[in-house]
Structures are given as structure tokens and as C-alpha cells.
Amino acid sequence: MNTQTPSTPEATTNPLSLSPEEFDEIDTILDDLRQRFEETPQWEFCEGFMAALIVCRRAIPQSEYLPVLLDSGEDEGDAPAPHGAFADAAQAARFLELWQRRWTDIEQGLAADIKALDDERAYHPEVMDVRGAVAALPEAERAEMAGEFLPSFAQVWAVGFMYAVENWPDEWQPPRDKEGRKWLDDALQRMVALTEDDEDEPTLSVFDDEGVPTVSVSRFEAFADAVWAVYDLRELWRNIGPRVETLHKAALPGRNEVCFCGSGKKFKKCHGA
DSSP: OOOOOOOOOSSOOOTTSOOHHHHHHHHHHHHHHHHHOTTOOOHHHHHHHHHHHHHSSSOOOHHHHHHHHSOOOOOTTSOOOTTTTSSSHHHHHHHHHHHHHHHHHHHHHHHSOOSSTTSTTSOOOOOOOHHHHHHTSOHHHHHHTTTOOOOOTTHHHHHHHHHHHHHSGGGGOOOSSHHHHHHHHHHHHHHHHHTSOOOSOOOBOSSOTTSOOOBOHHHHHHHHHHHHHHHHHHHHHHHHOSOOOOOOOOOOOOTTSBOTTSSSSBGGGTTTO
């Protein structure tokens, strides 16, 4: 298992990659959705959810996964909102345009033949160091947030990934062969480990060399392991192929019973001949 720790590229080289301003635009749209539907997730959660969909065994259509991610908050039986959770058609179109670009960018990163995660072609999850961001706030603002739960580095990304796994459990059933089962279990365990809180001593400031240490070395290594797990899962399902649905053949009538077609003849004299 490769444990090379990742780093964020200094410059964007892929024209599909979203700029910081475009990621801010996505956050603004999600903030707006949250004004109407408070369960709307943060982008980091969406990022993990998207990564799981991309490496999922089955290509799940957008019409199936988007309502799971962006629940409109409507009760069952209510008429669907004209634009789902979005304010209008323009907002929906812009979000989906940025979503698709990020999707394609991640696909390309996962398809790249890389040896280390600091390769500029690699998949670099958009994750936050919330604790680091809060530590950088003025003292008065930090005091206002005292007692609030602050997620660990990349924790929300991992939770978003596992949320997709949990919502489509049939697509994550273990393969029949022993090696494949071990491969799947190992990769998912690495992701699950990242959903836990970072309780080790913080010695790293991930995004600011001069910042207050808020991330432990073990956490940063666990993050690298989880990113490699995404690569491993993509490779696993590509090697195995799509899941084959089991077809259950309807029971046929006995030879001397009336044929199912309605002819009135015995089955052996009709379709069973």
C-alpha cells in the first residue's frame, strides 16, 4: 500500500479544473439551497459523494443520485419542486455545469498513471482543515465558536464517500473471489478510518506553513491512504466488471395443466409442445 502523502498542486494545469472562484461559486449555491433546505451538505461532503459515485461498480444516473444528495426537504407525496432543490433553472444549470466539470476532472485524475499523490495529474480532493481555519480567526470570533464541534481534516469528505456507499449497498457487495473481497474490505476500511475524529497530537498546519498545527501526522497519512483507496476501488471494479442481475425464471405450469396463454389447451399440447 502506497503511503506517499499528497500535496496540493501550486498551479492548475487541467482546463477542466475549477478555479478557486468557481469553487466559491458552488459554495454560494449550496449556501442558498441551505436557506430553504437545511440538510443541504457542504461541498466537501459532495466531493466525497461524487468520488464514490465515480468509482462505483454501476454507473448511477444523475436522476437517481442527485435527489439523494440534494434532498428538497419535501414530504413524500408532495408535488416535486419545478427545479428540485434549486431556486430556478439558471441556478440548477450552473451548478450542474460546475458539477460535471469537477466530475470529469476527478475521472481524469483517477485514470492517470501515477506513482505518487503529489503528481499534478493525480486526484486531489477538495477538503478543508476547519480547525485550522478557525484557529486563524481573531480571538473574539474564536470565542464565539467555543464548544462547537469542528470536524477533523478530510473527515467530511470521507463521510460523504461512505454516504454514497451506504445508499447503494448492492453496488458495493464483496466480490466472490477471496482476493477481491480483501481488496474491497481494505479500501473501505481506510475510508471508514477517516470518518473518525483525529485525536492524536496535532503537529501539522496543512494549508499554511505558518499556521497553528491542527492536524496530526497519523491523520495526514490516513488521508493519503484514503485517497489511494479511491484509486484501488476504481481498479477493483474495472477488473471485475458490472454486477450481473440475477434473472428469476417464472414457474411454468405442469404438462397436464392449462397453458398460461389462455388457449384452453393443456400446456403439453400448446407452449410446452
